[in-house]
Amino acid sequence: NAGVTQTPKFQVLKTGQSMTLQCAQDMNHNSMYWYRQDPGMGLRLIYYSASEGTTDKGEVPNGYNVSRLNKREFSLRLESAAPSQTSVYFCASSATSGGGAGSGETQYFGPGTRLLVL
Amino acid sequence: QKEVEQNSGPLSVPEGAIASLNCTYSDRVSQSFFWYRQYSGKSPELIMSIYSNGDKEDGRFTAQLNKASQYVSLLIRDSQPSDSATYLCAADMRFGAGTRLTVKP
Numbered sequence: 001n002a003g004v005t006q007t008p009k010f011q012v013l014k015t016g017q018s019m020t021l022q023c024a025q026d027m028n029h030n031s032m033y034w035y036r037q038d039p040g041m042g043l044r045l046i047y048y049s050a051s052e053g054t055t056d057k058g059e060v061p062n063g064y065n066v067s068r069l070n071k072r073e074f075s076l077r078l079e080s081a082a083p084s085q086t087s088v089y090f091c092a093s094s095a096t097s098g099g100g101a102g103s104g105e106t107q108y109f110g111p112g113t114r115l116l117v118l
Numbered sequence: 119q120k121e122v123e124q125n126s127g128p129l130s131v132p133e134g135a136i137a138s139l140n141c142t143y144s145d146r147v148s149q150s151f152f153w154y155r156q157y158s159g160k161s162p163e164l165i166m167s168i169y170s171n172g173d174k175e176d177g178r179f180t181a182q183l184n185k186a187s188q189y190v191s192l193l194i195r196d197s198q199p200s201d202s203a204t205y206l207c208a209a210d211m212r213f214g215a216g217t218r219l220t221v222k223p
Contacts, residue, residue, distance in 0.1 A: 033211065042122075042206060042215035043162070058211070090161055106152070109161035 001026050004110035006091050012116045013081045021076040021113050023091030031096040032074035033107060034058075034066060036087040043090065049074055050096065081117045089113045124207050124214035133223050137194040141207030141214055144188065148209035151183055153192045156204045156216065165205070166192065197221040 007022045025032065030051045035043040035058075045058030047066040055066050063085060065077045074093075078085060090112050094105035121144045131137045139153070150169055154162035166181040168174045168190070174181045180193040190209075194201055197219075204216040 035213075040215055042124075043208075043213040045211050045213075048211065105150075106164045106167060109163070112161055 003027065004091055004093055004108055006089075006110035006113050008113060009111065010114045010116075012118065013078075014118050015082060017081050018077065018079050019081065019115075020078075021089055021091075021115075022073070023075065023110060024073045025091075025093040025108070026072065027093060027095075027108065028071070029093035029095050029108075030071070031094045031105070032068065033092040033094075034064070034074070034076045035090045035092065036060065036085075037090060037112075038087050046076065046089075078115075081115075083117045085115065086117045087115060089115060122207055122209050122212050122214040124205075124217050126215065127217040128220060129217055130220045130222060131197050133197060133199060133221055135197050135221075137197045137201065137219055137221070139192040139194075139205050139207075139217050139219070141190040141192075142188055143190070143207075143209040143212070145209060145212070146185075146188065148212075150210055151181070151190045152208040153179075153181060153190075154206040154208065154213075155201075156206055158203075162206055194219075199223050 004025045033048040034046040049055045049068040052071045091110040092107040094107045096105045153165045156162045168181040168183045178195045182191045204218045206216045207214040
């Protein structure tokens with residue numbers, strides 16, 4: 001099992017460009033999450049998907065959109081990148097059978113995507 | 119604003135000592151609490167989860183939860199240089215900024 005995979009590993013964008021970060025999990029988990037991590041800020045939740053077909057905003061959703069393509073895949077899109085979106089992005093998944101996203105279930109993280117917006 | 123606060127650190131302990139990491143959370147309805155370890159340049163990995171008041175032990179690690187005080191802690195006994203990392207506290211889906219721990223040989 002690969003666990004949680006993310007592509008790309010590293011990306012440089014110019015201000016105003018768009019891109020999609022891809023995430024996939026092979027653990028048959030119901031819930032998936034996107035976080036960003038900035039120095040001194042810890043992990044901040046951008047969006048999450050409690051189950052296939054649903055998505056919800058987290059703490060810092062502005063400037064991002066997500067798609068839960070199927071049970072395995074959860075993508076994050078930046079429509080018009082800004083320097084403030086320079087960060088490390090982590091995707092995570094958890095089993096979450098009925099208790100709601102984040103409630104009582106360990107999250108398994110992907111390796112991260114380092115994004116630099118110039 | 120619902121927050122999770124951690125000692126900013128850095129925390130430095132000698133090899134073999136006990137490292138104590140602390141965390142408070144503001145959302146009283148939080149149900150699940152986690153400690154993750156993150157090595158530099160890597161993704162977080164789970165160390166401990168705790169859901170009920172009291173202590174939970176797993177090897178050299180002990181997590182403590184006090185819901186009345188909205189407080190979670192992690193004790194690492196017999197600290198090893200390999201424990202040097204940033205430790206992230208989480209309440210449900212909300213994470214603290216992390217405490218960097220250095221264990222000196």
